[in-house]
Amino acid sequence: MDNITLGRYIPLDSPVHRLDPRAKIGAMLLMLIAIFIPAGWIGYAIIFAVVTFMVFLSKLSFTYIWKSMKPMLFMLVFLLIINVLVVHTGTVWLELGPIKVYSDAVIQTLYIVVRLLLMIMITTCLTATTKPLDMTLGIEDLLQPFEKIGVPSHEIAMLISIALRFIPDLIDETGRIMKAQESRGVDLKEGKLNEKIMAILSLIVPLFVSAFQRAEDLANAMEARGYQPGVRRTRYKVLKLKGPDYLLLAGAVLVLACMIWLAYFK
């Protein structure tokens, strides 16, 4: 479980960590839109520079970011193969028997690679520097305006925070049940196919039972304390946008504007 780096919070003390989650989510969305504006290589260079600066500010190590990109490598190879087979425009760069590699195929793949890379860098900047609970608070606030058209913003935020809260518990529980079944002779690593199915079943059924049990306990505990969905409530932690938050948002808007200018008005 230790090798999952994508989307994990890294507790550090940096200017980026201290930013308001709403500002960070907003800036992330703006930057993601900016990536999809066809502003050419100059545009990507600008975005890359900005994002690199953010990573630097957040004190995250670049090896960490590199690690979270590793799972994407397989996808990139796959993409390249598809593009080479499908795209037949531009000039032929390489001929491998019956397969001709066109320039556009390579360039398009490169575009996708760069976009993915930038997207991962941006989202990592958000998830690695924002506590899950702060993130849900931010999401709740940002969804608030949509409540008029029936989006239950508080419930969505509650769902997300409950789900996040139970992840470590369920990991512990899995470990415990694994040990209990191993004590009964279950071999989770080896064995014939039907033995393996039985082994996995002996893990999944108790896990489900206890997850449902936990859900019921939590529901009862919340009800006992008077929780009512859909009722306006005050908050212990009140989010407030400060100077650096506005600066971040302004920066993101500037980047977006820059991309639009590069793409359509130059």
Next chain:
Amino acid sequence: MPIRFEKVSHVYSDGTPFRYVALEDVDLEIREGAFTAVIGQTGSGKSTLVQHLNALLLPSSGTVYVMDRQIIAGTEPKKLKSLRKDVGLVFQFPEYQLFEETVLKDVAFGPKNFGASPEEANKLAREALRKTGLDETFEERSPLELSGGQKRRVAIAGILAMKPKVLVLDEPTAGLDPAGAKKMMELFASLHKEGTTVIMVTHDMEQVFRYCEEVIVMENGKPKIQTDIKTFFRDSSLCRELNILPPALIRMKDALREKGYTVSDDTVDIKTLAKEIARQVKSHG
């Protein structure tokens, strides 16, 4: 063959900021056929200690000798499966391990994993269920619809059906009602009489006093005291020193001694104690 720990240490998450030493240079020996209690505060390493007995946890350093096997730090243990058959480990709240459609199938799961034929496994399962006090009406029911106490008994039957030579229990009566707990303890006592080595992690001093023969007190990942029950409960001083509430009878004996009565160390039940006091009261006139 006794169970022996030689310089055993166990470190969780070594090499990370979450590094935690749960056992440190543990040296101890548990006599074959004894009923041993492992006590100590939460986080003292009790559960880590007992999980070494069937190689669920492997020592970070040192060697564990269980029956004729050696579990040496840094090597893959051999004959793991047969070790797990011989050393039955009942976890805390074992009812969470139930998963089969019927009680009988669930109890027979262990023996089947250790190579018993279906008929044999069912026979062993029935035997184990009888021992835990569940009759044949339970066999075809779903284990998930039973009450908490019944689930616990099914789970323990699941371990007993493996016919372990060493039975390791991690707080087996936690959360049971007093009558259920007593029945459970009597079952373990009878298994002990039949020759099973029983090792029990517990917080209940009354149980330790009533059923166990030896005590191991764990503190900060090390066995602080290992002794027999008689020495441990001679009077309440040792318990007081360890911040444990001594059993009611021991507290009673202490109070009587304070009042000037002579009470034998060998008195372990309330009736003998009453007789002893009656004799002294009478002779005083």
